[in-house]
Amino acid sequence: xxxxxxxxxxxxxxxxxxxxxxxxxxxxxxxxxxxxxxxxxxxxxxxxxxxxxxxxxxxxxxxxxxxxxxxxxxxxxxxxxxxxxxxxxxxxxxxxxxxxxxxxxxxxxxxxxxxxxxxxxxxxx
Numbered sequence: 001x002x003x004x005x006x007x008x009x010x011x012x013x014x015x016x017x018x019x020x021x022x023x024x025x026x027x028x029x030x031x032x033x034x035x036x037x038x039x040x041x042x043x044x045x046x047x048x049x050x051x052x053x054x055x056x057x058x059x060x061x062x063x064x065x066x067x068x069x070x071x072x073x074x075x076x077x078x079x080x081x082x083x084x085x086x087x088x089x090x091x092x093x094x095x096x097x098x099x100x101x102x103x104x105x106x107x108x109x110x111x112x113x114x115x116x117x118x119x120x121x122x123x124x125x
Contacts, residue, residue: 012018012076025040033065033069034065034069039090040074044076047115048075048079048115052079052082054124055092055095056091056092056094056098057082058092058093060118061096061100064096064099064103065098067103068103070103071103071104071106074102074106076115077108078107078113080114082098082102083120083122085098086122
């Protein structure tokens, strides 16, 4: 099902190149790799997406995407665990694998219960 959104995106890009459509002022990345996620889960993912990228998480990693699709009910907890551990992450691969493991093992955050709590505690957030 994700391929339909890819085709639609390519068609819109072609229309812009041919002058049939005005370019979008802001091109937002929307997770087309998550066909099984509900709208509310996608919104939670989008809330943490930018923060995860700042930490070096590779959101295009196939294993990570499959893990998120397999455990959509753990999205917020996994990302909050990532934020709690953010000062100990060594590089992007470590961050990606950490997040994947948090999804698989169902880790629960100890320090933060919401994105707002994390935002108050972490100055760069």
